Amino acid sequence: MKEIMAIVRMKRTGATKRALIEAGVAGFTAFKVTGRGKLLDHSEINVPCKEKLMGMAASDVIDRKESEEQVVTFLDDKRMFPRRMFTILAYDEDVPRIIEAIIKANRTERGAGDGKIFVTPVNNAVRVRTGESGDAAIW
Amino acid sequence: MQFVRAIVRPEKKDEVLENLSSGGFNAATVVDVVGRGKQKGIRMGDIYYDEIPKTLILVAIEDADTDKIVDIILRTAKTGTDGNFGDGKIFISPVEEAYTISKGTKGL
Numbered sequence: 001m002k003e004i005m006a007i008v009r010m011k012r013t014g015a016t017k018r019a020l021i022e023a024g025v026a027g028f029t030a031f032k033v034t035g036r037g038k039l040l041d042h043s044e045i046n047v048p049c050k051e052k053l054m055g056m057a058a059s060d061v062i063d064r065k066e067s068e069e070q071v072v073t074f075l076d077d078k079r080m081f082p083r084r085m086f087t088i089l090a091y092d093e094d095v096p097r098i099i100e101a102i103i104k105a106n107r108t109e110r111g112a113g114d115g116k117i118f119v120t121p122v123n124n125a126v127r128v129r130t131g132e133s134g135d136a137a138i139w
Numbered sequence: 140m141q142f143v144r145a146i147v148r149p150e151k152k153d154e155v156l157e158n159l160s161s162g163g164f165n166a167a168t169v170v171d172v173v174g175r176g177k178q179k180g181i182r183m184g185d186i187y188y189d190e191i192p193k194t195l196i197l198v199a200i201e202d203a204d205t206d207k208i209v210d211i212i213l214r215t216a217k218t219g220t221d222g223n224f225g226d227g228k229i230f231i232s233p234v235e236e237a238y239t240i241s242k243g244t245k246g247l
Contacts, residue, residue, distance in 0.1 A: 007168060008240070035168035035197075078160055080169060099238055106240045114241035118199055118234050120142060 001122040001135060002095050004088045007035060007115040008106045013084045019105035020088070023098050027139055028088045034080035037113065049110075083115065089138050095119060140234040140247065141205050145196045146172070147216040147227040152194045158215045159198065164208055166247075168197040178224050193227065199234055199247060 008016050013030070020028060050071055057067040090098055099117055106114050127137040147155055149171070156167060173190040180189030200208055209229055216227050237247050 002235070006240075031170060033168050033170045033197075035166070037166045039165045078165070080156075083168070085168065085170075095236075099236075103238065103240050103243050107243065108241070111241040114239075116199070116247075117236075117238040117240065118140075118142065119236040120232060120234050 001125060001138065002090055002092055003120045003122045004086075004090055004095065004098055004102075005118045005120065006086045006088070006102050006106075007033065007083050007117075008086065008102070009108070009113070009115065010082055010084050012106050012108075015105045016084075016086060016102060019101040020086075020098070023094075023101035025088060025090065025094070025098055028086050030084055030086050033083055033085045035083055036078065036080050037116075081113065089122065089125060091135065091138060140237055141200055141202055142232045142234050143196075143198045143200060143205070143208055143212075144230045144232070145198075145212045145216070145227060146174070146193045146229075147196060147212070148218070148225065149192055149194045151216045151218075151227075152196070155196060155212060155215045158211050159196075159208070162207065162211045164198055164200065164204070164211075166198065170195045170197070176225065176228075181225075191225065199237060201247065205231060 006016070010032075017028075020026070053071045054068070057071070086102075088098060099119070102117055108114055124133055125137040126133045145155070152169065156169070159165070159167060171192065172195045173192050175189040175191060180187050180191060182188075196212075198208060209231070212229055218226055236245065238245055239247075
């Protein structure tokens with residue numbers, strides 16, 4: 001028995017839920033979390049992102065330096081970004097299939113910030129309604 | 140790989156994250172939670188407060204870094220010199236696999 005914890009973009013919650021159903025998994029728990037990842041030093045991701053954000057800045061800004069500063073602090077990666085965390089209980093043999101489905105539903109062209117998946121062992125599970133435990137309690 | 144779950148005071152959150160970042164652990168996930176501890180919450184006259192707000196910080200790390208990160212959190216989240224009830228707890232559990240979605244690769 002394994003627990004899969006997946007941290008995904010808020011906007012991809014619906015796509016992830018659909019992908020899970022297609023993968024044959026209906027049950028999950030999800031929370032709103034905030035988080036951050038590794039410090040980004042890839043200029044090939046950072047520079048286009050910076051340009052795009054600068055393009056979105058108001059055109060009547062007198063102090064260009066100020067909006068530049070805002071963009072840089074937005075990308076310095078020390079701030080926390082909102083994400084959705086899914087936890088899914090699964091049989092050992094289903095884990096690779098579920099992980100593949102989550103990865104497929106959540107990859108974007110932006111790359112950095114798409115999320116992480118963790119697989120942790122679970123010793124036991126109990127279904128409250130019937131009291132059955134072990135593999136029978138998963139679904 | 141290990142999962143470190145630290146429950147800390149909400150007012151200590153920023154300080155802990157800052158110290159984790161400068162200690163080389165920038166990646167973290169934060170959840171607002173409520174809970175009580177061994178002391179059964181706080182009693183104020185006739186009223187019991189047993190849903191005390193705390194912040195849960197989740198960090199996935201390599202095995203070798205466990206002691207370092209626990210040390211950073213213990214030092215930062217403690218209040219006063221001796222610590223107080225309600226400063227929080229740290230739990231460590233194993234992680235078997237980790238994947239990065241953007242690259243589709245295995246590992247942290």
